[in-house]
Amino acid sequence: MRFGVLGAVAAWRTDGTQVTVGGPRSRMLLALLALEAGRFVPAERLIDGMYGEHPPDGAANALQSQVSRLRTALKELAPVEFTAAGYRLAAPPDEVDVHCFERLAREGRTLLKNGEHARAAAVLGEALALWRGPAFSDLADAPFAEAQAARLAELRADAADDHVEARLPLGQAEDLLAVLRETVAAHRLRERPRAQLVRALAAAGRPADALAAFEDARRTLADELGADPGPELAEAHLAVLRGETEKPVLPALPAQLTSFVGRGDELRQVAGLLDRSRLVTLTGPGGTGKTRLAVEVAAAQTGPVAFVELAPHGGAGVAQAVLSALGLRESSRGGPQDPAERLIAALRERATLLVLDNCEHVVDVAARLVARLLAACPGLRVLATSREPLGITGEQLAPVPRLAVPPPGTPAGPAREFA
Structure with a gap:
């Protein structure tokens, strides 16, 4: 990973040491280019992202100056190219943490939908490990940052929910309780982690606590939204009342090292x-x-x-x-x-x-x-x-009878009749 926005905007050399990018404007420019890594971004979009709806006079010249400074800072990592289409950070998307995160989150969700829980948990864990803090944490006042940070925060929350969903059937309910309680406290109105907390408590052998968690969710939704629990939360509650356990993870069939013939x-x-x-x-x-x-x-x-x-x-x-x-x-x-x-x-x-x-x-x-x-x-x-x-x-x-085998010394042609 050479460029990061999932946390403070940063760039790293191949040995892991951090590059000094420059002041806030330089970091804004790097962030905007990193979000579109490998693609050209029109100068007008960069100016809007850095200055908002009311750019100062001479904003185009200021942008050129910031590009020059950024080129100098990133000379060891990747060039910032210019054409009539705009500016481009000449780096593959997978060298930018946000693109790597979004790809891994998509892959993890697909694995989860296919029932491959262990692989999904590993991939989603890798995706979540890319986060170093809130996105653009050092650029909270940048005009572009609020909307992008909100979008990425939602993707992060979804990936975290998927990660829990992948781990629950793997017998890790007890291990998930602390993180689920933290998630519920931070996102009081998100129903999915509340339903997962109910399920995890039940799977950990704590049905009374599971029912209490559901009641807390029901009361919170009613008081703050005037709404009843949705289908996922209601289903989790009903499963506790019925004493149902988590659905199993079906193990893979044993791998076979030889071909299958004769049967x-x-x-x-x-x-x-x-x-x-x-x-x-x-x-x-x-x-x-x-x-x-x-x-x-x-x-x-x-x-x-x-x-x-x-x-x-x-x-x-x-x-x-x-x-x-x-x-x-x-x-x-x-x-x-x-x-x-x-x-x-x-x-x-x-x-x-x-x-x-x-x-x-x-x-x-x-x-x-x-x-x-x-x-x-x-x-x-x-x-x-x-x-x-x-x-x-x-x-x-x-x-199942024993397979017939050719007598010793049988030529290859006749031996095939025994397969």
Whole structure:
């Protein structure tokens, strides 16, 4: 980053040391050019931005003098170019903090909308870290500054809200409480952070505090705006009353390091069974490729998929293993306490494929949990792998035989028949 306006207007050398730009007029000029980095800005716009609606006589000559001073100050960083179209700071937009911030904020919001919460949180955190204080903090009286600073402050607030939204499903509710309270205190009439505070308190196991936060929001909106809570805040309140938890973050499927060959028929068969049945179990002895087939079937699905590895867990830990895989933290107070009830609350309204891998050593517990979830969550489907069936009503079995392999010394051509 070489130029900054998210805070005091500044310029930095490649080694991080700050360049002395000059007095207020020089910093105004740099800020106006940085806002349009790489594009020509007409002289008239620069004069309006520096002097307002009533520029002094000789403002054009004064602008030329300021450009000359700025060129001298920035000679190590970037030239200030002139054509008939105006003046330009010859620097890529990504070398100016405000443009980098706006790009990252857009990327983070897109990731959030796509359900990629962890990546969204990282990108939005990077965007917010670019701020060093209020925009143009050393130029508060500049004619252009008020409107631009207000616009950027609103974008910053939206990005901060998105950052919280990305982190909430990642099990970070407790960590977010302090920042949410600060945000609510600073922006009393913004409903989104108030709704997020209600949700975070509920997710942290503090439903009474969540209800109190909602009541404070309702009273504030009524007293100061004469308005009722909007849909997002009302929904957060209703979720607390129902004891609902945060929606889970569905984990990524395990990455595969080799190509998938020789199972085309089984892949189509299992996909067809899943279209017709809500529970399909891949059965067979160890080493036949049940897990790999389940991953490939799941990867071909169009809706949300959650993968849970049960091999490291005993029977008592099956439900908690599913909760952990979904990013749902252990609940200590408030809301459903039974892990299965928490899973039902999280999955009841989601059309999800749940992949339970290696059920054989916990088959009875896994079967009871699956039966309970399928009965309560109409949009849920389960794809299990096990050396034996789960044995519950509606289960469709898909035996997975070992792949045939060519005998040693088989030429390449005939060997392809085994793939």
